[in-house]
Amino acid sequence: xxxxxxxxxxxxxxxxxxxxxxxxxxxxxxxxxxxxxxxxxxxxxxxxxxxxxxxxxxxxxxxxxxxxxxxxxxxxxxxxxxxxxxxxxxxxxxxxxxxxxxxxxxxxxxxxxxxxxxxxxxxxxxxxxxxxxxxxxxxxxxxxxxxxxxxxxxxxxxxxxxxxxxxxxxxxxxxxxxxxxxxxxxxxxxxxxxxxxxxxxxxxxxxxxxxxxxxxxxxxxxxxxxxxxxxxxxxxxxxxxxxxxxxxxxxxxxxxxxxxxxxxxxxxxxxxxxxxxxxxxxxxxxxxxxxxxxxxxxxxxxxxxxxxxxxxxxxxxxx
Amino acid sequence: xxxxxxxxxxxxxxxxxxxxxxxxxxxxxxxxxxxxxxxxxxxxxxxxxxxxxxxxxxxxxxxxxxxxxxxxxxxxxxxxxxxxxxxxxxxxxxxxxxxxxxxxxxxxxxxxxxxxxxxxxxxxxxxxxxxxxxxxxxxxxxxxxxxxxxxxxxxxxxxxxxxxxxxxxxxxxxxxxxxxxxxxxxxxxxxxxxxxxxxxxxxxxxxxxxxxxxxxxxxxxxxxxxxxxxxxxxxxxxxxxxxxxxxxxxxxxxxxxxxxxxxxxxxxxxxxxxxxxxxxxxxxxxxxxxxxxxxxxxxxxxxxxxxxxxxxxxxxxxxxxxxxxxxxxxxxxxxxxxxxxxxxxxxxxxxxxxxxxxxxxxxxxxxxxxxxxxxxxxxxxxxxxxxxxxxxxxxxxxxxxxxxxxxxxxxxxxxxxxxxxxxxxxxxxxxxxxxxxxxxxxxxxxxxxxxxxxxxxxxxxxxxxxxxxxxxxxxxxxxxxxxxxxxxxxxxxxxxxxxxxxxxxxxxxxxxxxxxxxxxxx
Numbered sequence: 041x042x043x044x045x046x047x048x049x050x051x052x053x054x055x056x057x058x059x060x061x062x063x064x065x066x067x068x069x070x071x072x073x074x075x076x077x078x079x080x081x082x083x084x085x086x087x088x089x090x091x092x093x094x095x096x097x098x099x100x101x102x103x104x105x106x107x108x109x110x111x112x113x114x115x116x117x118x119x120x121x122x123x124x125x126x127x128x129x130x131x132x133x134x135x136x137x138x139x140x141x142x143x144x145x146x147x148x149x150x151x152x153x154x155x156x157x158x159x160x161x162x163x164x165x166x167x168x169x170x171x172x173x174x175x176x177x178x179x180x181x182x183x184x185x186x187x188x189x190x191x192x193x194x195x196x197x198x199x200x201x202x203x204x205x206x207x208x209x210x211x212x213x214x215x216x217x218x219x220x221x222x223x224x225x226x227x228x229x230x231x232x233x234x235x236x237x238x239x240x241x242x243x244x245x246x247x248x249x250x251x252x253x254x255x256x257x258x259x260x261x262x263x264x265x266x267x268x269x270x271x272x273x274x275x276x277x278x279x280x281x282x283x284x285x286x287x288x289x290x291x292x293x294x295x296x297x298x299x300x301x302x303x304x305x306x307x308x309x310x311x312x313x314x315x316x317x318x319x320x321x322x323x324x325x326x327x328x329x330x331x332x333x334x335x336x337x338x339x340x341x342x343x344x345x346x347x348x349x350x351x352x353x354x355x356x357x358x359x
Numbered sequence: 360x361x362x363x364x365x366x367x368x369x370x371x372x373x374x375x376x377x378x379x380x381x382x383x384x385x386x387x388x389x390x391x392x393x394x395x396x397x398x399x400x401x402x403x404x405x406x407x408x409x410x411x412x413x414x415x416x417x418x419x420x421x422x423x424x425x426x427x428x429x430x431x432x433x434x435x436x437x438x439x440x441x442x443x444x445x446x447x448x449x450x451x452x453x454x455x456x457x458x459x460x461x462x463x464x465x466x467x468x469x470x471x472x473x474x475x476x477x478x479x480x481x482x483x484x485x486x487x488x489x490x491x492x493x494x495x496x497x498x499x500x501x502x503x504x505x506x507x508x509x510x511x512x513x514x515x516x517x518x519x520x521x522x523x524x525x526x527x528x529x530x531x532x533x534x535x536x537x538x539x540x541x542x543x544x545x546x547x548x549x550x551x552x553x554x555x556x557x558x559x560x561x562x563x564x565x566x567x568x569x570x571x572x573x574x575x576x577x578x579x580x581x582x583x584x585x586x587x588x589x590x591x592x593x594x595x596x597x598x599x600x601x602x603x604x605x606x607x608x609x610x611x612x613x614x615x616x617x618x619x620x621x622x623x624x625x626x627x628x629x630x631x632x633x634x635x636x637x638x639x640x641x642x643x644x645x646x647x648x649x650x651x652x653x654x655x656x657x658x659x660x661x662x663x664x665x666x667x668x669x670x671x672x673x674x675x676x677x678x679x680x681x682x683x684x685x686x687x688x689x690x691x692x693x694x695x696x697x698x699x700x701x702x703x704x705x706x707x708x709x710x711x712x713x714x715x716x717x718x719x720x721x722x723x724x725x726x727x728x729x730x731x732x733x734x735x736x737x738x739x740x741x742x743x744x745x746x747x748x749x750x751x752x753x754x755x756x757x758x759x760x761x762x763x764x765x766x767x768x769x770x771x772x773x774x775x776x777x778x779x780x781x782x783x784x785x786x787x788x789x790x791x792x793x794x795x796x797x798x799x800x801x802x803x804x805x806x807x808x809x810x811x812x813x814x815x816x817x818x819x820x821x822x823x824x825x826x827x828x829x830x831x832x833x834x835x836x837x838x839x840x841x842x843x844x845x846x847x848x849x850x851x852x853x854x855x856x857x858x859x860x861x862x863x864x865x866x867x868x869x870x871x872x873x874x875x876x877x878x879x880x881x
Contacts (some may be wrong), residue, residue: 076769084508084802091503122420124557132577169852189607197615204600204616205608207578302603302612304578312577316420317765 050291148229179234284340384828440565466531646785700789730754
């Protein structure tokens with residue numbers, strides 16, 4: 041186990057290194073000159089040249105890369121080209137926001153997906169199954185901008201139960217923060233719930249066909265004990281994979297949901313940074329997202345072995 | 360099977376509980392969200408009159424006026440900074456940090472008498488030395504200030520006494536006061552600049568009615584009443600600026616949320632805003648122009664007849680109606696109707712397809728085709744498609760290419776285009792709408808247009824201080840530009856703002872700024 045963890049850790053570093061090179065190259069081939077964008081329509085060629093020089097845009101790319109990575113290793117992600125604020129500070133401001141949204145979306149998703157998925161699988165072919173499948177299909181097909189706007193229209197404009205959009209940190213006003221999070225969490229969570237429901241239903245159906253389940257029933261166990269105690273655990277592995285991937289994606293910020301609900305998270309930050317060619321911010325954000333994907337994948341792997349002890353980490357399958 | 364229902368029951372209960380808890384949490388924070396949402400319905404229910412929320416169309420990227428390039432920055436500057444001179448609703452210059460000024464007869468020396476007992480928000484006194492510091496900072500090429508090109512005619516700055524400053528220009532420059540009514544005239548605290556250096560943009564200090572508190576990127580920007588402000592004490596204690604890039608979201612938050620005023624509403628939303636019972640809408644013509652820029656150095660627009668054909672083939676009224684819901688004014692010159700330089704005798708013509716065909720024939724070119732570059736937005740696309748189909752009737756083949764805005768500017772600067780949809784936000788003085796755009800080698804003349812007569816007229820107009828004479832010169836320029844057609848003027852944008860009924864004290868100046876100083880609740 042320890043050896044496995046060490047190996048995985050090394051691999052993570054290699055992956056992050058490769059990712060950093062890719063990010064850096066991609067960001068630098070983006071069309072659009074940051075100096076031009078900063079100075080705007082009226083810029084004189086001299087002013088442009090001076091600014092490019094000041095921003096270090098004239099250095100060869102590999103030098104720029106070394107400066108960048110060297111800085112990160114010292115905890116310095118550079119400064120925004122726009123307003124000279126430290127990138128790390130901005131990123132640290134955004135992470136809790138995205139974290140809060142991610143957390144509540146997941147709560148919504150799990151609260152929906154577990155019961156609906158189990159119902160669909162155990163009541164296969166019956167009304168509740170069709171309803172569950174219908175929900176899953178619509179949840180996946182509904183674009184989040186549409187659902188978001190619909191929710192705002194119904195709950196904020198018509199019923200006035202929730203404010204339409206905005207963000208307040210939890211620490212500043214707990215109640216208001218939660219109230220503001222509900223609609224975006226439902227928007228994001230519904231989509232995820234739909235995917236998880238579908239996964240859970242099909243994998244649970246598989247498991248319910250297996251011999252040991254029949255044995256369990258034969259032993260006279262109650263359905264609840266069979267489904268929750270035996271089948272669910274085994275059915276969760278693929279669900280966890282999908283959930284983990286989605287979780288990682290959420291950390292990248294959900295640009296559309298964030299925009300509709302005016303939530304100042306990582307998604308909005310990165311899109312704005314791309315539009316304004318704020319390279320250091322774009323790079324830091326993407327690197328952070330990649331980092332989260334790698335870390336979550338790692339955690340999911342560990343979770344496998346907890347849920348299903350038959351999965352031994354690091355052992356080559358001898359099947 | 361019953362047992363399973365029992366198994367699932369806890370989940371349902373938890374879900375329900377979570378939902379109720381969330382609702383409960385919401386109503387317990389009543390003072391915040393839900394009462395705000397309802398307060399829009401009638402003014403009398405507003406309990407908290409100490410905070411005003413302004414919805415902006417973008418997050419302000421730069422809080423240092425010397426470095427700003429985004430229009431939205433200027434909205435926030437209205438709270439934090441003062442200008443040397445301000446403009447009123449009718450574009451007259453009015454005192455602000457300068458209580459009066461004298462212009463020498465040769466138009467080259469400006470003497471400003473400064474307001475006394477003015478403090479920057481960090482306690483630094485405002486005086487002639489501070490003004491000198493500000494101009495020298497912007498003039499320093501090392502700073503790379505976009506303001507430099509606006510004030511580079513300054514030759515020398517003399518501090519006469521503590522509250523008198525004299526600015527000598529290299530040549531007479533009529534629009535100088537107009538420049539000082541905008542970002543170049545905003546005075547920042549020398550102490551803060553020396554202390555913060557480049558970080559000043561994140562800790563801005565001015566002399567304005569509100570002092571900066573905090574800014575979360577893409578989130579709230581908070582300013583608070585400056586108690587030692589020289590002018591009338593603002594009625595509202597705290598102002599929060601919130602960015603809503605999406606127009607629909609912005610308006611929804613104004614109607615049903617805690618936003619009190621928005622800096623702009625989309626043309627498509629004007630009707631919806633007008634019909635919302637808790638809102639009032641204000642509009643004014645702004646200072647800019649919009650249209651199509653033609654590259655006069657490449658085919659087919661190096662041919663004047665082709666440019667003229669485009670110019671008269673377009674139905675400006677139809678464009679205003681279809682794309683902009685009649686929220687804009689059809690245009691014929693660089694000077695909108697708010698400007699005294701607007702050529703009233705240059706009427707918007709009806710589209711004349713027959714004459715356009717004739718001109719195209721006279722040009723000697725067959726199968727004329729070109730690419731129109733636009734920036735990506737649904738509105739731009741619709742506009743381009745209308746242009747495309749109108750020109751098709753004449754015999755033009757128009758290809759539309761969408762290019763990201765920064766890249767578009769770059770390609771235009773490099774001359775890598777035939778036609779491009781780029782406009783101008785406009786300036787108070789007509790010179791700001793014409794000189795850089797239409798003089799040979801002008802800094803914005805990416806059309807590569809050159810007409811010695813226009814050069815002469817515009818040069819004369821910027822050095823004369825006699826408005827009547829200047830008006831005659833600009834009228835002449837408008838006529839020549841219409842005939843030469845290096846730029847196809849399509850429309851003058853109008854500015855629409857909406858606010859809750861109980862917001863008072865807003866004056867709609869054509870520079871489209873929200874001056875927060877006098878805002879209050881009924």
